[in-house]
Amino acid sequence: MPSPIQDEGTAEIVRIFVAENREIFDRLDLELPLLLCPGADRELAASVFRGFHTIKGSSGFLGFARTQILAHAGERALLPLRDDGGSLSSALAAALRRAIRTLRLLTEDVATHGVEAPGDDTAVLQDLSVAASSRGAS
Amino acid sequence: MIALVVDDSRSMRAILSRIVAGLGYEVREAGTVAEAEDRLDGLGSQDLVLVDWNMPGENGLTLIRRLHGRPDAGRPGLLMVTTETGLDRIQEALAAGADEYLMKPFTREAVAEKLALLRERRV
Numbered sequence: 541m542p543s544p545i546q547d548e549g550t551a552e553i554v555r556i557f558v559a560e561n562r563e564i565f566d567r568l569d570l571e572l573p574l575l576l577c578p579g580a581d582r583e584l585a586a587s588v589f590r591g592f593h594t595i596k597g598s599s600g601f602l603g604f605a606r607t608q609i610l611a612h613a614g615e616r617a618l619l620p621l622r623d624d625g626g627s628l629s630s631a632l633a634a635a636l637r638r639a640i641r642t643l644r645l646l647t648e649d650v651a652t653h654g655v656e657a658p659g660d661d662t663a664v665l666q667d668l669s670v671a672a673s674s675r676g677a678s
Numbered sequence: 679m680i681a682l683v684v685d686d687s688r689s690m691r692a693i694l695s696r697i698v699a700g701l702g703y704e705v706r707e708a709g710t711v712a713e714a715e716d717r718l719d720g721l722g723s724q725d726l727v728l729v730d731w732n733m734p735g736e737n738g739l740t741l742i743r744r745l746h747g748r749p750d751a752g753r754p755g756l757l758m759v760t761t762e763t764g765l766d767r768i769q770e771a772l773a774a775g776a777d778e779y780l781m782k783p784f785t786r787e788a789v790a791e792k793l794a795l796l797r798e799r800r801v
Contacts, residue, residue, distance in 0.1 A: 549696055552692070553689065553692045553693055553696065556688050556689050556692050557689040559688075560687065560688050560689050586732075586734075587734065589732075590686070590732055590733075590734065593732055593761060594686070594687040594689070594690070596761065596782075596783075597687065597689075597690055597761055597782045597783060598687060598689035598690055598693065600782065600783025601690075601693050601782070601783045601784065602689075602693075608783070
């Protein structure tokens, strides 16, 4: 995939994207376990949702398709929790952690090479989809 | 012409700011609704506020409602910029006072088109 970095202005935006993503991943690592607690705060669910949402929006514009698709899947899996409340199932938490690990690797690819490495995220996406559809089971 | 870009994501602010600066706007940025309200001084009917919906604390819809409700006749144009793509969400934003609605991810061309539409309506 060609790098979207075609000039210094875009390169600066990509640097901001990488720095912001790293901050979001660190925040998600802290917040995700808290969502496993019964009666977890709705604002916490909204914050985790917003993390995936932010990454989806900026990666979409910059043309980082794997990141965009994974972030979108994470966001979609979290939507019921944001809108209806409740706690995170352990299966969904594990699927989200796996998605975050992949997203971190992709962001580091971008930081180092300016592009995402090619790869197949089918298994991660499938995990998210299955765990999200069986919400409530732990 | 001034464009105030309101988004909690630094990446999205940088992306949008670059686009609107390229379209001839002087750009201001805000990461929260409270910051946006501090940066509204001097904005008039030829200016724009581009607002993300999902932000921590007060959301973008709150800012749209507040700005739309101002008695000031020279209020800036209000553009909701968001990934909320459901028809009910679009209607909610327009009912709250947004003049236009731009879905993320967007292209430079889509932003230019929406801003041109807003300018035409506000002449």
